[in-house]
Amino acid sequence: MIELKRLYKSFEDKDVLQDINTMFENGKTNLIIGQSGSGKTVLMKCIVGLFDPTSGKVLYDGRDFVRMTKRERTQLRREMGMIFQGAALFDSMSVLENVMFPLDMFSDQSYKERRRRAEYCLDRVNLLDAVDKFPGEISGGMQKRVAIARAISLNPRYLFCDEPNSGLDPKTSLVIDELIHSITQEFQTTTIINTHDMNSVMGIGEHILYIYKGHAEWEGTKDEVVNSDNKRLNDFIFASDLFRKVKEVEIAELH
Amino acid sequence: MFIKRFLTSFGRYVELMGRTFQRPESWRMFGRQYVKEMAQLGTDSIGIVLLISFFIGAVICIQIKLNIQSAWMPLWVSGYVTREIMLLEFSSSIMCLILSGKVGSNIASELGTMRTTQQIDALEIMGVNSASFLILPKILGLVTMIPLLVIFSTVSGVIGAYTTAWIGHIITASDLTAGMQHDFVPWFFWMGAIKSLFFAFIIASVSSFFGYTVEGGSIDVGKASTNAVVSSSMLILFSDLFLTNLLS
């Protein structure tokens, strides 16, 4: 479980996040949605500590991340997995080496055990036949899946995904979403996903936080999201024709 | 304004080096990186070092023999001057200046790309000290390999000089040998080797600094790579002045 309390972040001249309070539970896929530039990435970077918040608390199961010493932070980070917008695979290493990297770094297991674990993770994302390829030789969707395998190789308690679907076709997006969702349930991780993909929202959004210009505008589940009467949220969700039509059909069915 | 910017950069450089020189989290991974960097920065530079040193050795010998030597000079002077120039200045300072172009831009663009594609962030999220993991093996790898490159350079220069005798028949091999053996001071070799250690540190650490601290996109990686080469060359030139004074 991750809690945010009165979180503010501003850069020199500009306030990006204002007063974010929320709670991300474990075993649930938590979604942060919002327009481009609303501050989703900044919020996630504040949570994982790539940015220091201007003020406020980030609590990991009660432990305040912002006030931790460097050593405690490093320790906590070994419980985190993150999937970056651009996958961020190490391009000097093969797919297998990428997935083995966290294990090589932090576990005392023998080579054989580490390799078995990495292969299990790659199997999980259906990529066992690509172990010897390099990141430059595989497609964007495959890179994302390798990134997922790498992120889960150390059994993280906290999983972060910054726009896991950007640049992917709807079908591949669905596969990635389902994968993250099932991992979350299976290992009871606290999962936070940044997205502006409405398919993900409707598919796996168990807890949705809508960010509007840096503040938490709305919070709820995927069932509540279509029926909300928050105007800004509706403007965001029904920006696409498809979803407007879906809603019209739903309303028509109700009558 | 300029001074302020310089001091800010210098402070950040020192801070980065502070994070770099820390105990590796995993010796196994450090060993692997260290060997990789020795190969990538050192072994892969042998070719260019041999090539350039060979031609410079040959050209110095020809210049001295054909353009400088006159009747009142002893015959061994060409070989002698070639050896001393290679040992004292070329194989250490000039070769490092050349390497700062090859190795420096390599390091800066590699780290810069890792920064802009968030690979460095990915390391940090895993709880890895990215500065130490990426930069320390580069510095130690290059510092380990540079004395070897100095030796290769000197030897190649001498071979270059002999080629002018064997193939060009510009000078006789026995005159050349007499010069090469005339009044040899072993300390000159050590001086070059010691200087090169400092230069290797400058190249690896300064280029890493520029690459590691890139902000933005590919254009900024390009700029960082240029800055890395310019700054490390300047620093090599200045420190050459001091070191030569100090060691002579």
Ligand SMILES: Nc1ncnc2c1ncn2[C@@H]1O[C@H](COP(=O)(O)OP(=O)(O)OP(=O)(O)O)[C@@H](O)[C@H]1O
């Ligand atoms: N390092 C930084 N320095 C200054 N301002 C920044 C920095 N990073 C982000 N910002 C600003 O913060 C705001 C929010 O950016 P952010 O990247 O969080 O948007 P986002 O919601 O993730 O958008 P997208 O969906 O396009 O990824 C933007 O206006 C951006 O200019």
Ligand SMILES: [Mg+2]
């Ligand atoms: Mg973003």
